[in-house]
Amino acid sequence: MNIIRTVRSVAFSSIPNRTLSTTRSLSTPSAQYTAFEVNDKTGIATLTLNRPPVNSLNLELLTEMRNCLKDAETNKCKGLIITSSSNSVFTAGLDLLEMYQPQDERVKSFWTALQSMWMELYGSKIPTAAAINGHAPAGGCLIATACEYRVMLPNFTIGLNETLIGIVAPKWFVSAFLNVVPRRVAEQAITQGKLFTTAEAHHVGLVDDVVNTKEEAIAKCEQFIASFKNVNPYARALTKQQFRIKELQELEQQREKDLQIFLGLIMQPSVQKAMGIYLEGLKKKSKKQ
Numbered sequence: 001m002n003i004i005r006t007v008r009s010v011a012f013s014s015i016p017n018r019t020l021s022t023t024r025s026l027s028t029p030s031a032q033y034t035a036f037e038v039n040d041k042t043g044i045a046t047l048t049l050n051r052p053p054v055n056s057l058n059l060e061l062l063t064e065m066r067n068c069l070k071d072a073e074t075n076k077c078k079g080l081i082i083t084s085s086s087n088s089v090f091t092a093g094l095d096l097l098e099m100y101q102p103q104d105e106r107v108k109s110f111w112t113a114l115q116s117m118w119m120e121l122y123g124s125k126i127p128t129a130a131a132i133n134g135h136a137p138a139g140g141c142l143i144a145t146a147c148e149y150r151v152m153l154p155n156f157t158i159g160l161n162e163t164l165i166g167i168v169a170p171k172w173f174v175s176a177f178l179n180v181v182p183r184r185v186a187e188q189a190i191t192q193g194k195l196f197t198t199a200e201a202h203h204v205g206l207v208d209d210v211v212n213t214k215e216e217a218i219a220k221c222e223q224f225i226a227s228f229k230n231v232n233p234y235a236r237a238l239t240k241q242q243f244r245i246k247e248l249q250e251l252e253q254q255r256e257k258d259l260q261i262f263l264g265l266i267m268q269p270s271v272q273k274a275m276g277i278y279l280e281g282l283k284k285k286s287k288k289q
């Protein structure tokens with residue numbers, strides 16, 4: 001696998017136009033699981049999730065993601081694309097090992113980091129797009145639906161499958177999903193824990209476009225971001241905020257309560273048991289392959 005390096009605090013306005021290399025990526029010692037590159041010509045940032053084997057979202061990855069999102073906004077990037085370094089998994093969602101038999105302080109930090117990352121992404125002032133180049137269950141779907149545009153490669157799956165694991169998708173997971181699919185479809189799918197195939201997701205509007213390669217997916221995201229080129233960024237950001245402020249304020253005001261509900265639910269013996277069985281099933285399947 002390519003070693004992907006990470007850029008931090010690179011002011012886009014200070015990046016000179018270069019003809020040979022069009023992306024800039026510098027390394028910071030603290031970034032382990034993400035690559036963050038800014039295209040010199042377009043000003044578009046790409047955040048690549050890089051935590052093999054399945055980009056499961058642990059505390060460190062979530063923290064890095066949030067830092068990259070903040071950097072993209074602070075540095076006035078023209079837009080942000082999220083994708084994965086894996087050929088088959090966008091992200092497997094939350095790292096179940098963070099929630100299974102967890103340590104008290106760590107699991108609190110984990111959930112708080114998820115809340116922060118989501119608020120940063122959902123409320124980002126710049127255009128955001130997901131190039132979904134692999135499976136995107138649960139937390140993967142959460143990241144995709146927090147973006148303004150989604151394009152997906154064929155023959156993968158996406159959805160909120162929490163009920164199948166015996167856990168519950170919190171309200172803010174559901175509200176972002178409801179932004180993109182009709183209520184009736186959402187209620188049925190989320191209660192069933194349905195994972196949509198790419199074709200099904202496209203049919204219900206969960207993804208906007210389907211393309212065959214990651215390169216095409218990135219190009220589609222770039223086109224989406226470029227569609228705002230004649231729009232005043234400040235007016236755009238305020239307009240986007242009008243659509244999203246309710247969910248953001250709700251979570252901001254209820255962060256502690258949301259954390260306590262999360263802890264109360266996952267610490268239930270029946271939930272721990274269901275998660276343990278699910279993890280065991282994943283491990284058995286992985287050994288068979």
Ligand SMILES: CC/C=C\C/C=C\CCCC/C=C/C(=O)SCCNC(=O)CCNC(=O)[C@H](O)C(C)(C)COP(=O)(O)OP(=O)(O)OC[C@H]1O[C@@H](n2cnc3c(N)ncnc32)[C@H](O)[C@@H]1OP(=O)(O)O
Pocket residue numbers: 053054056088089091092093094095096097135137138139140161162165167168169170171261262265266279282283284285286287289
């Ligand atoms: C009112 C309510 C308020 C509060 C709520 C309370 C509760 C909490 C809600 C929490 C919301 C949860 C969100 C989530 O995201 S939970 C995670 C859901 N994810 C999944 O179900 C996906 C599981 N994974 C898969 O289906 C497959 O791995 C996948 C993604 C299709 C890829 O398949 P493949 O490439 O074949 O890879 P393997 O399955 O072989 O996996 C390789 C390796 O990774 C391990 N692994 C997979 N997924 C996870 C994961 N999410 N977390 C941790 N580990 C994972 C797998 O076990 C293998 O490990 P091994 O050691 O055997 O190599």
